[in-house]
Amino acid sequence: MRLLKIGVANVNPTVGAVESNTDDLIAQASAMGNQGVAVACFPEQVIGGYPPEDLVQWRSFLAAQYEQLERYAAATAQSHLVSVVGLLAPVGGQIFNVAAVVHAGEILGLVPKEKLPSYNVFYEGRTLSRGGPYLELDAGGAPLGDYVFEFEFGRLAVEVCEDAWSPDGPMRRRCYSGAEIVVNVSASPYRVGISATRREMLATRSADNEVTFVYANAVGAQDGLIYDGGGYVFQNGRLELTAERFREGFSTCVVDLDRTLRLRTENTTWRSDCEDFMEGVVPVPTIRSSAPVADASALEYPAPASDSYFLPQVTLTAADGRHGVLDELMSALALGVKDYYCKTGAFSCLGVALSGGRDSLMTLLVAWHAAALIVEQEGSGKSASSLVRAFYMPSRYSTDGTRGAAATICDELGIELRTIAIDDAFEREIEATRQMLDGDDPTEITRQNVQARIRAQRMWNWANSSGALFLQTGDMSEKAVGYTTIGGDLEGALSVIANIPKTVVVALLERQLEQHGWKGIEETLATEPGPELAEAQEAENELMPFAVLDACLWLYAGEKLAPAEVASALLGAFPERDPEQLRGWAHQFAKLFSRSIYKWVQAPLSLHVGSLDLDRERALQLPVVQSDEWSRG
Numbered sequence: 001m002r003l004l005k006i007g008v009a010n011v012n013p014t015v016g017a018v019e020s021n022t023d024d025l026i027a028q029a030s031a032m033g034n035q036g037v038a039v040a041c042f043p044e045q046v047i048g049g050y051p052p053e054d055l056v057q058w059r060s061f062l063a064a065q066y067e068q069l070e071r072y073a074a075a076t077a078q079s080h081l082v083s084v085v086g087l088l089a090p091v092g093g094q095i096f097n098v099a100a101v102v103h104a105g106e107i108l109g110l111v112p113k114e115k116l117p118s119y120n121v122f123y124e125g126r127t128l129s130r131g132g133p134y135l136e137l138d139a140g141g142a143p144l145g146d147y148v149f150e151f152e153f154g155r156l157a158v159e160v161c162e163d164a165w166s167p168d169g170p171m172r173r174r175c176y177s178g179a180e181i182v183v184n185v186s187a188s189p190y191r192v193g194i195s196a197t198r199r200e201m202l203a204t205r206s207a208d209n210e211v212t213f214v215y216a217n218a219v220g221a222q223d224g225l226i227y228d229g230g231g232y233v234f235q236n237g238r239l240e241l242t243a244e245r246f247r248e249g250f251s252t253c254v255v256d257l258d259r260t261l262r263l264r265t266e267n268t269t270w271r272s273d274c275e276d277f278m279e280g281v282v283p284v285p286t287i288r289s290s291a292p293v294a295d296a297s298a299l300e301y302p303a304p305a306s307d308s309y310f311l312p313q314v315t316l317t318a319a320d321g322r323h324g325v326l327d328e329l330m331s332a333l334a335l336g337v338k339d340y341y342c343k344t345g346a347f348s349c350l351g352v353a354l355s356g357g358r359d360s361l362m363t364l365l366v367a368w369h370a371a372a373l374i375v376e377q378e379g380s381g382k383s384a385s386s387l388v389r390a391f392y393m394p395s396r397y398s399t400d401g402t403r404g405a406a407a408t409i410c411d412e413l414g415i416e417l418r419t420i421a422i423d424d425a426f427e428r429e430i431e432a433t434r435q436m437l438d439g440d441d442p443t444e445i446t447r448q449n450v451q452a453r454i455r456a457q458r459m460w461n462w463a464n465s466s467g468a469l470f471l472q473t474g475d476m477s478e479k480a481v482g483y484t485t486i487g488g489d490l491e492g493a494l495s496v497i498a499n500i501p502k503t504v505v506v507a508l509l510e511r512q513l514e515q516h517g518w519k520g521i522e523e524t525l526a527t528e529p530g531p532e533l534a535e536a537q538e539a540e541n542e543l544m545p546f547a548v549l550d551a552c553l554w555l556y557a558g559e560k561l562a563p564a565e566v567a568s569a570l571l572g573a574f575p576e577r578d579p580e581q582l583r584g585w586a587h588q589f590a591k592l593f594s595r596s597i598y599k600w601v602q603a604p605l606s607l608h609v610g611s612l613d614l615d616r617e618r619a620l621q622l623p624v625v626q627s628d629e630w631s632r633g
Contacts (some may be wrong), residue, residue: 002257003299004153004181007037008243009250010221010229014343015049016061022047022068025085025475026252027063033079037252038153038294041231043218044086044161045097051187051225052088055481056127062090064619066140069100069107077105082151084158084216086185089139094129098124099158099185100142101149104291110144114170121189121225121608133173134284141522143287146170150288153296154180154257157284161186164205164215175209176277177284180260182211187218190228190332191507192325192610195245199232207237211266212255212356219248221339224608224615236263240302246331254302326511329504329609330369333496336607337370341469342377348467353459354390354417355473355532356402361409361524362505363473363496364390365512369415380453385414390458392419393455395426397534401527409520422454429454448533452488460491469493472604477502477546479614480553481589482596483539489531490603498606499613501553502529502546541580543586549576552589557620558612563590563631590631598624 009028025042033038043052048065055061065087083102088095088232089110094454096112112131136145149156149620159181163169164184172183180197188198198215206213212235230245233253241253264270335510341347350367354360371384392406410417429450433442442450463470472492474484476499484490497505513521523613527544530537543549551573567586571579600614602626614620 001184001301002153003254003296003301004039004257005035005252005254005294005299006181006214006233007032007035007040007250007252008214008216008231008233008241009042010041010217010219010231010243010245011043011046012229012248012249012339013043013046013049013218014223015052016055017049017325018047018064018068021049022072024248025072027114028074029072029079029081029083030297032250032252033076033081033294034160035252036294036296036299038080038296038354039156039181039183039214040081040250041081041214041216042083042085042185043182043216044087044099044185045186046085046187047087047216049222050086051055051123051222052489053123054127056088056095059090062088062095069102071100073105073107076102079257080104080292082149082156082289082293084183084185084219086160086187088128089142089144091137094449095309096144097124097128097160098139099160099183101156101158101287103151103289103293106289107142107289108149108289109287110139110142111147111160112144115162115166117162118610120611131170133170134286146174146284148174148177148179148284148286150286155286156180157182159184161188164202164213167205167208168260171205171209171211171213173277173281174284175211176274178286179284180212180257183214183216185216187227190226190328190609192329194218195228195230195328195350198203199239199242202232203234203237203239206234208265210236210260210270212236212257212260214510215241219246219335221336221607222343223340224336226336226607226609228328230331230440236260245328246335246447256301265615273480309311312558322507323511326508326512330366330508330512331521332609333366333607334369334373334498336609337375337494337496338377338469341370341374347469349387349389349469351389351391351459351463351466351468351470352473353455353628354392354406356392356398356404356406356524356527357532358502358509358524358529359475359478359497360473361376361405361521362475362500362509363471364388364409364415365374365509366496367471368415369556380416380489383414388413388415389462389466390415390417391459391462392417393422393458394419395422395451395532397451397532399527399532401523402532405523405527408523409518412518412520420450420458422458426451444534445605448531449485449488451533452485452531455490456485456488460566465492470499471496474498475502475505475585476500476614477549477553479600480557480596481543481549482599483531483543483594483600486602490599492604495604495606498603499609499615501550503550505600506546508555519633522525544588548582548585549589552586553593554612556586556590556593557614563587564605566590594622594628594631597622597626 419437
């Protein structure tokens, strides 16, 4: 047996906080060393924080990361840990995203990322250089390139995040060159359903390469990106460890590397492929360390998690089911708000303009859950409710149903609800608009927008005076078709649910009701969705049913179907509805969508939680000025 104890660390770094981030690494490394861990695995760019975006253009930012890596090496020199740490490393005019291997106080080598994503929310190809096969450079005295590392326990290879997302990544040549364990340092953002995709893909990589594979992911949020943490250890495809997500800390497991070697010996296909590889190329160079590693003599052979070695070692959770997905989504949103609040250090409380409708209620619940995380992190002893402020600003069009729902949920959560009517201000603004129009009356849509803008202005005035984080409450469905007001409900410092469609908002509320039994949710869901800016106003009458709208959003913006193709798809999704009406809705959606892009670019920073986001700076990059001639037909 060659028993090896592996530690998978989830760290929540802040971009630029190189010293504080490294302090966290040293603390976790010390704890892992005390538990006999031999290989400690940390996330991608954990020293400088991820993503740094154009901060990489400051050379001192890059230099500070290497200085902190040296400090980490010195601090862990006596622990016998082999550490894998992510950072940025410059060489001449190039900047590499690397995994550093540190042992016995020495930086043994830096291995650069080869697959640089420049899609969706990623822009690495814009500022970074790719690694490649057999690259060998000098990074200020440390070797940077394509290497395998040899220790007392065996041979280890490292890689960075996206390198594992392709079957032709560097893992294959490094395994054929003798690596028995591969560590992947990652900062992979959360998306709905991503955990199952990661698990299956990484298990496949481990099985295909007959290797013990370790994956360590960052946790926390940076701007609008959310990292769910977690991690895995697979041995030749078999899941040995699942690290807990959405929390900092580390998890450990023991593997027998002789098992990996034995399975390679038994697998004739792997051996044959390895022989073919060795005939055509030179093996990846090896860097050797003769310093001792953690003593494994007291380790016990891993016992089965169940009562039988013949059953899976790790029981998978129900996170992939509907309830699990909704619970994780709620956790991700709360983490996103919490880290935005804590890492900026600019705010004293959270503020929500509560209308009694679904969207503002969802935002309030996220704020309340985030506040619980904030007070836990700060250790202030405050209650979550004391950190959240809610304001109800009714007009003549506000209904008793939404008014009562807002009051009920605030009472249940222990949040003070302050009511400040806007009718007087509304009349003054309408009169001022008449004067500007030479006595003409403003349009009906202007009358509606005036109300939304009064509320937003008051929220900004309060937030500026109280140091509050003003949370914008609009959802993805209404944003997609421009059912929002610039300077009104589109306002806020951080948009919480701007990438959550209305149907998912409702599903989240139903799940929260099921879990907590809050009567205020039930009262809100009993009302008709609508902005209440005119008499008896209902959103679905002015737009289309939200189930149809969300289907159009997915098919048009997500699947990139033309309006006629969207209409065809809707016929299968909604067979009970009139075909002509569905075709009309499909074309109406496409027209509203393209004409609303100018509003998106003025919206606040939003949290990213799905594969489709309406954020021009992050995911769906569309021209503001465009014609729909291409889509007619």
